[in-house]
Amino acid sequence: MAREATTSEMGMSKGQTGHLYIQTNEIDNAIIHYTRQADGKLAEVARIKTGGAGSGEFKPISGQESAPNSYEGAGSVIITSDRRFLFATNGGDNSVSSFRLESDGRLTLLDVKSTGNPVEGRSGTAKSLAFAPSTRTLFVLHAFGPDHLRLMSVDAEGMLKTRPEQYTVNTYSKRNRVSTMVVVSPNEELVLVGTTFDEPIAHTGLYPDGSPILWVQRAGGALHSIASNAPDPDGLAVFALxxxxSLGTARFYDAKGGSPFYIAFLNQRPNTFVIGYAVGDGCSICTIEKNGSIKIGPLVKIDTSAGLPSELCWLAIAPDDRTIYATNFGYSNISSYRINGSGLEIACDPACPKVPGDGTARGLNGTVTSGPSDSWISPDGAYLYQIYGNASKLVSYSTQPDGSLKEIGSVKIPYNGSQGLAGF
Structure with missing residues (x-):
């Protein structure tokens, strides 16, 4: 049986329990490296340039000059399972940076490569990453298509090579879809892609209060939601790996809710994953069947009395697979679920108080938001870390037995643009 590395062997001093990384998404993009202390608090160690460009405070997805959650996505910073490399997107110039990850948490920039998609307009939209170790393939997702998904090869030293393959999550009738995140199934047989809109909100415009317009008028005068899978049953894209x-032809599934934004596999049940819905306002638990098809369970909604939609967009699953923490962009807070056998039930809704921003950002429902986005849970399940971009905060919470969260501290992060969390 393999021996666990000691704290000193991992390069951590007494009182440190691990490391956490976030990208600033500034024009001169950088990764902020934090050490995690034994009490769950964070201490900044260094800022390491990625060699690429972020979008800054500009939000390409909507065309807003300054707004949180720039790319409406997740997974822009990832760490390989062997902890040798960290990868990060540079959304501003559509590139990816590769870093060597030392045992003491230090990062060394190894390579920066273009995804192969040209930048059209003010910013690119490279947003989400997933890695398949057996083929050493890095999947890079972009918010806008038609070439949403591009591939890179990663050699044994962490150097990148852009591959020619390109894949779309558009359909015959939907030529401008907006994707959210890419995930490789634990058995490396499938690649799953979430979606959020069938038309970019930059095309539909904003209401006077700054909230995006969710409806477009089609032929005949009928209003149609631009949220994916609402009502058309094709919001989840699944490719055979x-x-x-390379990937096979996409199969599109009815995700059973509007904007199937986030996909997270359970830690101990590799054929089971959870979807978080930005416009469906809840979560569902899903399974990969023996024939490779996807079975999606019923949608379990949170309380939406504060306005529709809640924009439940990011998930963090406890290591024991018992609790799910769901981030609500529009509500500026987090809700929690219990996994009850093969189903879900609400644990605490909300699980923490609302975190206020500076009053300049609004969600899809028009509520003023602090723009929470990516979250990350510690390997022991004791602490959850949450980005609040419009509040310029990365907040540390201690998890409680009833599913609630207790704020224990925060660190300052760059305003509005910061995104992506990964750690060990």
Whole structure:
């Protein structure tokens, strides 16, 4: 049986229990490296340039000059399962940075490569990453298509090579879809892609209060929601992963809710994953069947009395697979679920008080928001870390037995643009 590395062998001093990383998404993009203390609090160690460009405070997805959650996505910073490399997107110039990850948490920039998609307009939209170790393939997702998904090869030293393959989550009738995140199934047989809109909100415009317009008028005068899978049953894209890292033809599934934004596999049940819905206002638990098809369970909604939609967009699953923490962008807070056998039930809704921003950002429902986005839970399940971009805060919470969260501290992060969390 393999021996666990000691704290000193991992390069951590007494009182440190791990490391956490976030990208600033500034024009001169950088990764902020924090150490995690034994009490769950964070201490900044260094800022390491990615060699690429972020979008800054500009939000490409909506065209807003300054707004949180720039790319409406998740997973822009990831760490390989062997903890050798960290990868980060540079959304401003559509590139990816590769870092060597030392045992003491230090990062060394190894390579920066273009995703292969040209930047059209003010900013690119490279947003989400997933890695398949067996083929050493890095999947890079962009908010806008038609080439939403591009591939890179990663050699043994962490150097990147852009591959020619390109894939879309558009359909015959939907040519401008907005994707959210890419995930490789634990058995490396499938690649799943979430979606949020069938038309970019930059095309539909904003209301006077700054909230985006969710409806467009189609032929005949009928209003149609631009949220994906609402009502058309095709919001989840699933590709077969081939032995050379390439992908088969996409299959589109009815995700059973509007804007199937986030996809998270359970830690101990590799054929089971959870979807968080930005416009469906809840979560569902899903399984990969023996024939490779996807079975999606019923949508379990949170309390939406504060306005529709809540924009439940990010998930963090406890290591024991018992609790799910769901981030509500529009509500500026977090809700929690219990996994009850093969189903879900609400644990605490909300699980923490609302975190106020500076009053300049609004959610899809028009509520003023502090723009929470990516979250990350510690390997022991004791602490949850949450980005609040419009409040310029990365907040540390201690998790409680009833599913609630207790704020224990925060660190300052760059305003509005910061995104992506990964750690060990």
């Amino acid at each position: 081939q032995k050379d890292g």
